Amino acid sequence: MLSIKKMGFLRDPKWCEMDIKEFVAKVKSGEINVVEYTEKVLEDIEQINSNYNYFSVITKELALEQAKKVNRSKTGKLAGVPISIKDCICVKGVESSASSDILKGYKPVFNATVVKKLIDEGAIIVGKTVQDEFGFGGFSMNVGNSFKVPYNPFDIVRSCGGSSGGSGGITQKSRYLHVSIGESTGGSIACPASFCGVYGFTPSYGVVSRYGLMDYGSSLDKIGPMAKSLDDCKKVFDVIKGHDIKDSTSLDFRENEGEVKKVAIIKESFNVNPKIKDIVINKIQALGYEYEEVSLPVVDKYALASYSLIAMSEASTNLAKYCGLRYGYQPEMKEMYNDYFSKVRSETITDEAKRRIILGTFARMAGYRDAYYLKALKVRTLIINEYRQKFKEYDILLSPTMPILPPALDEVKYLEPLELYKMDQLTIGVNLAGLPHISLNAGFVDGLPVGLMLIGDQLKDNNIFKALEGIDGS
Amino acid sequence: MKVNKEVMKKIETNARLNLSEEEREKFMAQINDVLDYFDKIKEANTDDVEPSFHPMAIKNVFREDVVEESLTQEEALVNAKHKKDGFFKGPKVV
Numbered sequence: 001m002l003s004i005k006k007m008g009f010l011r012d013p014k015w016c017e018m019d020i021k022e023f024v025a026k027v028k029s030g031e032i033n034v035v036e037y038t039e040k041v042l043e044d045i046e047q048i049n050s051n052y053n054y055f056s057v058i059t060k061e062l063a064l065e066q067a068k069k070v071n072r073s074k075t076g077k078l079a080g081v082p083i084s085i086k087d088c089i090c091v092k093g094v095e096s097s098a099s100s101d102i103l104k105g106y107k108p109v110f111n112a113t114v115v116k117k118l119i120d121e122g123a124i125i126v127g128k129t130v131q132d133e134f135g136f137g138g139f140s141m142n143v144g145n146s147f148k149v150p151y152n153p154f155d156i157v158r159s160c161g162g163s164s165g166g167s168g169g170i171t172q173k174s175r176y177l178h179v180s181i182g183e184s185t186g187g188s189i190a191c192p193a194s195f196c197g198v199y200g201f202t203p204s205y206g207v208v209s210r211y212g213l214m215d216y217g218s219s220l221d222k223i224g225p226m227a228k229s230l231d232d233c234k235k236v237f238d239v240i241k242g243h244d245i246k247d248s249t250s251l252d253f254r255e256n257e258g259e260v261k262k263v264a265i266i267k268e269s270f271n272v273n274p275k276i277k278d279i280v281i282n283k284i285q286a287l288g289y290e291y292e293e294v295s296l297p298v299v300d301k302y303a304l305a306s307y308s309l310i311a312m313s314e315a316s317t318n319l320a321k322y323c324g325l326r327y328g329y330q331p332e333m334k335e336m337y338n339d340y341f342s343k344v345r346s347e348t349i350t351d352e353a354k355r356r357i358i359l360g361t362f363a364r365m366a367g368y369r370d371a372y373y374l375k376a377l378k379v380r381t382l383i384i385n386e387y388r389q390k391f392k393e394y395d396i397l398l399s400p401t402m403p404i405l406p407p408a409l410d411e412v413k414y415l416e417p418l419e420l421y422k423m424d425q426l427t428i429g430v431n432l433a434g435l436p437h438i439s440l441n442a443g444f445v446d447g448l449p450v451g452l453m454l455i456g457d458q459l460k461d462n463n464i465f466k467a468l469e470g471i472d473g474s
Numbered sequence: 475m476k477v478n479k480e481v482m483k484k485i486e487t488n489a490r491l492n493l494s495e496e497e498r499e500k501f502m503a504q505i506n507d508v509l510d511y512f513d514k515i516k517e518a519n520t521d522d523v524e525p526s527f528h529p530m531a532i533k534n535v536f537r538e539d540v541v542e543e544s545l546t547q548e549e550a551l552v553n554a555k556h557k558k559d560g561f562f563k564g565p566k567v568v
Contacts, residue, residue, distance in 0.1 A: 105553075106553055107552075107553060109549045109550075109552055110545070205528070206528075206530065206532070219528045219529065220529075245537075248532075248535040249528065249532055251530075298518070301514065301518075302514060302515050302518050304511075305511065305512040305513075305515045306515055308512065309512060309515075316489060320489075320490075323490065325554070325556070325562060325564060326553060326554050326562055327553035327554065328553070330554070330555040330556060333556060333563075333564075333565040333566070335565060335566075336565060336566050336567070337564065337565050337566065338490060339565075340565040341490045341565075342490040342491060342492045343492065345490050345491055346491050346492040346493070351501075354491060354493075354497075354501065355501055355504060355505065357489045357491065358482075358485050358486075358489060358491070358501060358505060359505055359508065359509075361485045361488050361489045362477060362481070362485055362505070362509075365484075365485070365488070371516070372512065374525055375515055375516065375518075375520065376515060377525030377526055377527060378520035378523045378524070378525050378526075379515050379518050380526040380529075381520075381523050381524055381525065381526045382518060382520065382523060384526055384529060416504065416507065417504045417508055418504075418507050418508050418511055421508070432529070433529050434528070434529025434530060435529075458530055459530075
């Protein structure tokens with residue numbers, strides 16, 4: 001029932017006329033010299049980075065070394081494709097710090113499973129992208145002192161979203177083919193995809209291995225691709241998905257061959273800036289969807305509180321390992337055991353990380369655990385059930401990705417923590433329930449991109465791609 | 475107010491954080507503001523509802539207890555600044 005009109009597409013035709021499919025074919029036929037192409041890509045991202053701060057590290061040597069190999073072998077599903085990696089995902093021998101000062105200088109001695117899979121298929125790793133420290137934020141402003149805040153590709157005074165902000169920014173701004181690997185705990189792929197006008201796909205929980213990811217909320221974290229086209233997103237997702245013995249939560253994912261028949265918009269999610277609402281509805285209509293409307297009252301009322309309590313509780317335990325031993329920031333050890341750990345942590349991590357550690361520690365403390373942490377987990381069950389109920393009837397749910405346009409960095413600075421957490425309102429429910437979702441550009445308001453989000457049922461990731469089939473104009 | 479100074483100090487010890495008096499006051503106000511909002515979940519009826527520790531059921535994963543390839547001692551220590559005789563060196567305990 002879904003027929004999608006061919007649509008104009010956000011890229012500079014001069015440089016980005018190729019998607020992965022065409023590019024890889026040209027690499028394999030020898031029409032594109034991967035070394036020369038990589039050199040141009042590096043020059044381009046270095047220039048962009050000097051104005052927009054999307055990278056914590058640009059891996060020039062590694063990229064050129066890989067490019068030489070691919071130039072010789074001419075093999076792999078991603079032969080020669082330039083890919084950047086969010087800073088919280090380990091790349092062997094490359095400083096990987098989740099944009100935190102406590103991990104400054106840390107060079108992993110192994111590749112995360114996703115990175116290994118990408119390299120094995122001929123991808124060229126060009127750098128690590130800046131993010132909110134450990135993923136704590138939606139605007140990429142909570143970076144450690146040794147990192148710079150990335151800027152929105154459409155307006156330099158505005159935020160590019162977060163926490164995978166550098167990934168969103170470079171994917172939009174790069175004049176060449178580019179895919180970035182992001183990570184989402186509560187919306188960290190969808191938000192920057194929306195604010196930067198690119199595709200950002202967050203797979204179902206457990207579908208992509210998280211081995212080598214610096215964890216934030218272990219029951220929430222998911223790794224996914226951000227790209228200039230839907231097909232590029234799908235091609236990279238197909239490479240990185242799959243069971244991994246090194247990640248005990250990774251699932252044996254089977255492709256579903258279901259059909260996309262019925263779609264619905266989420267009523268509560270359209271209570272946003274009216275200009276955003278109009279653009280998103282127009283896009284839904286342009287996509288040719290005949291939609292109904294559903295209401296998700298439990299998600300609307302309780303998702304933010306339930307999500308925040310779970311995410312912060314998990315973060316407070318996951319961050320306990322960062323203490324100035326083994327890797328990262330390791331000053332001289334003058335103090336006793338606990339004093340040294342407290343000193344290292346207090347000196348390095350941002351205020352936002354401290355707040356989340358404090359809140360998470362509180363929510364798990366004897367006397368409060370049942371009222372907060374456990375209660376949040378029970379409410380999560382209600383939320384999962386509410387979505388499950390809707391997916392009995394519908395295949396795809398639709399919503400704007402963000403309730404606001406990319407805000408000015410100066411405005412965000414003055415918001416209170418609770419106001420900032422509320423910005424994630426539309427993306428946390430789906431993340432809490434581990435549902436696959438994609439954000440794509442729906443159009444522009446005052447020159448700023450607006451995102452439309454498609455949400456699928458658990459482990460029916462392919463329905464999302466089916467629902468958008470043909471959108472690249474192919 | 476749920477979190478007072480006494481609770482804050484306990485959290486700081488548990489979480490290994492040193493806060494100045496000024497930071498403590500600032501965080502305490504923000505955290506109580508956030509907790510007031512989180513209290514919303516108390517009204518949700520969760521009688522007979524099981525907690526969801528993951529979005530979907532996750533099974534325990536076991537493997538045979540055999541030695542497999544792993545990092546060498548040298549590799550494991552490569553990022554450590556404080557090390558001695560092939561071991562990590564920690565701060566004083568006593």
